[in-house]
Amino acid sequence: LDAAMGRAAAARQAQLTKPPGALGRLEEVALRLAAMQGRERPSVERVRICVFAADNGVVEEGVSAFPPSVTMQMVMNMAAGGAAISVLALALEADIELVNLGTATPMSPHPAVRDATIAPGSANLARGPAMTDAQCDQALAQGRAAALRAIDAGAELFIGGEMGIGNTTASAAVACALLEQPAAALVGPGTGLDSAGVKHKQRVVARALERHRRAAQATPPDAGRPAPAAVLASLGGFDVAALAGAYVACAQRRLPVLLDGFISSVAALVAVRLCPGAADWMLFSHASAEPGHALVLQALGGVPLLDLEMRLGEGSGAATAVPLLRLACRLHGDMATFAEAGVKGQAPLSAPQ
Amino acid sequence: LDAAMGRAAAARQAQLTKPPGALGRLEEVALRLAAMQGRERPSVERVRICVFAADNGVVEEGVSAFPPSVTMQMVMNMAAGGAAISVLALALEADIELVNLGTATPMSPHPAVRDATIAPGSANLARGPAMTDAQCDQALAQGRAAALRAIDAGAELFIGGEMGIGNTTASAAVACALLEQPAAALVGPGTGLDSAGVKHKQRVVARALERHRRAAQATPPDAGRPAPAAVLASLGGFDVAALAGAYVACAQRRLPVLLDGFISSVAALVAVRLCPGAADWMLFSHASAEPGHALVLQALGGVPLLDLEMRLGEGSGAATAVPLLRLACRLHGDMATFAEAGVKGQAPLSAPQ
Structure with missing residues (x-):
């Protein structure tokens, strides 16, 4: 972060024609972006949204309200402009890129979908590792490549999205392992399980965590990969891994990231564990209704x-917050200062007693 | 409200390619707007922002961190495009209208400012009625006229703003009288009083409420005006009255209103007390940091x-929320249905036990 530019932006903000602090968190966002972008007047007009799609073998345990075929169908819906994120991208005039990391149902080639298939979905993480180390590295690299494409395209803000039936299960498992929490603390209804479904999903994640714990104990601590990458390969999904890879690359290349909800935040947690400095480049868009999100945000x-x-x-949650970032930048950049406007009120009167 | 259209919009929403309820409050906003506008696919592209400016005689009691001359200076700043609301209106491509109801410091004519001067500010409400009944009626009528101009201009959403040093004092006094609360419950720092300043402002409002109570007792209950109008004239400001008049007119003419923060919400409370049906036409944009707002929102x-x-x-808070309403409408109107997208996942699977 460019601390000097953050201070310059703060000095400008103190001169704008409003009571100090009256724009609340919009002021904080403008200063953060100024320090990230190294510009006294930051801008997030050029937004890149990259959606990573992948299936999750764990759906065979019955952890989702939707069948895995929906992943492929929804990517096609995104490509055709009918999904929520497509509508949002168009409304925001944001670039959108769809990256297929591997679906259980084969996907026909489509000009709007980048084929980066690793496998037809991850393996069932309740019964064995979700990915091989090589597959995990491929997914991280795909995320990194997507971030670099965004930078090459001149993006001022990166949003990562995901589509993958079963991915709240994988994300909850990863978060449980990283935060040392039981399944009940992080498993929620996802796309819409009822309470019996959530209970079942918790049992599946608990079983996966137990399997992971035993496998980790069997591996000598310094012989394996960095712990967060081992957790990711064991319990994650291709989409979560790609998001984590993208977030690390954005940080390394100084591109601000706007996180989405639960899955995105779990990927951000992986990114921060892999590369602690990545945290500086993250902005938080929305609190998801998925109950585990609060704990991940806290971490x-x-x-x-x-x-x-x-x-x-x-x-979609990150996209919805983009206008707030843009308005924060416009206010910061375009409001008149007290001097420019000839407003003489900046020195507060003291109230008579 | 058009309940049938609300139901039609809900039926459409249930078919969109997302888990039911997954867009959270954006879904609720789209359905409210559908029922308000009588359209299955509502729209708030055309937004009218009307800012009412007026000074408040009560500032002579030392209740504000800024001197009254700032009201005029800030209206000129708005007219020149340098104020927060000007920047927001431009960014949102919203129409903005500035209406001068009377400032203590005379205002030079400006093509962007509509002169609707009632008096050079209201009288000191701590010592006597803020307005005569005739002045209060003038202010209400100015608000009504502004709403009708918005409708004539084809607005799909009305935002009322205000500029007036001392207007959180008047608003707090009105809210205390209508909600039967003590001054301490509704008086806050406004533009930035310190705690001693807030205490002093509370004493000024308490004195005003005591004066109002005595005056109300002296008036035979059926000889006066409707109680909310009497409170407004006694304790309000021209801007608060104009906002209330605008909100009532919007409701009568079926134009959705997006409320701003504390002052706007107090005006909305007056509007609802004058015309209970007005509540159906109000949307709530933001929770203000001004502490009294929570109580008014609750009411x-x-x-x-x-x-x-x-x-x-x-x-400014309402303007900041406009993109959320627009995105809610775009999502509701433009997302594909399950049938259109060929997505076959809408019947949730039951989870195996």
Whole structure:
């Protein structure tokens, strides 16, 4: 972060024609973006949304309200412009890129979908590792490549989204392992399980965590990969891994990231564990209705801008918060200063007693 | 409200390619707007922001951190495009109208400012009625006229803003009288009083409430005006009265209103007391950092979309929420249905036990 530019932006903000602090968190966002972008007047007009799609073998345990074929169908819906994230991207004039990391149902080639298939979905993480180390590295690299494409395209803000039936299960498992929490603390209804379904999903995640714990004990601590990457391969999904890879690359290349909801935040947690400095480049868009999100946000130290009870994923919560970032930048950049406007009120009167 | 259209919109929403309820409050906003506008696919592209400016005689009691000359200076700043609300209106491509109801410091004519001067500010409400009944009626009528101009211009959404040093004092006094609360429950720092300043402001409002109570007792109950109008004239400001008049007119003419923060919500409370049906036409944009706002919101039964610790007024909180309403409408109107997208996942699977 460019601390000097953050201070320059704060000095400008103190001169704008409003009582100090009266724009609340919009002021904080403008200063954060100024320090990230190294510009006294930041801008997030050029937004890149990258949606990573992948299936999750764990759905064979019955952990989702939707069948895995929906992943492929929803990517096609995104490509055709009919999904929530497509509508949002168009409304925001944001670039959108769809990256297929591997679906259980084969996907026909489509000009709007980048084929980066690793496998037809991850393996069933309740019974064995979700990915091989090589597959996990491939997914991380795909995320990194997507971030670099965003930078090459001139993006001022990166949003990562995901589409993958079963991915709240994988995300909850990863978060449980990283935060040392039981399944009950992080498993929720996802796309819409009832309470019996949530209980079942908790048991599946608990079984996966037990399997992971035993496998980790069997591996000598310094012979394996970095712990967060081992957790990711064992319990994650291709989409979660790609998001984590993208977030690390964004941080390394100084591109601000706007996180989405639960899955995105779990990927952010992986990114921060892999590369602690990545936290500086993250902005928090919304508090998801998925109950585990609060705990992950707490671990990341993030306070989201929005709390609209959204729980769709795809990057939709982050996209919804983009106008707030843009308005924060416009206000910061375009408001008149007291001197420019000839307003003489900046020195508060003291109230008579 | 058009309940049949609300149901038609809900039926459409149930078919969109997302888990039911996954867009959270954006879904609720789309259905409210559908019922208000009588359209299955509502729209709020055309937004009118009307800012009412007026000074408040009560500032001679030392209740504000800024001198009254700032009201005129800030209206000129708005007219020149330098104020927060001007920047927001431009960014949103919203129409903005500035209406001068009377400032203590004379205002030079400006093509962007509509002169609707009632008096050079209200009288000192701590010592006598803020307005005569005739002045109060003038202010209500100015608000009504502004709403009708918005409708004539084809507005799909009305935002009322205000600019007036001392207007949180008047608003707190009105809210105390209508909600039968003590001054301490509704008086806050406004533009930035310290705690001694807030204490002093509370004493001034308490004195005003005592004066009002005595005056109300002296008036035979059926000889006066409707109680909310009497409170408004006694304790309000021209801007608060104009906002109340605008909100009633919007409801009568079926134009949705997006409320701003504390002052706007107090005006909304007056509007609802004058015309209970007005409540149906109100949407709540943000929770202000001004502490009294929560109590007024509770009385109105409103849950705001945003909580960004803003406390600027001018209509700035409402303007900041406009993109959320627009995205809600776009999602509702433009997303594909399950049938259109060929997505076959809408019947949830039951989870195996």
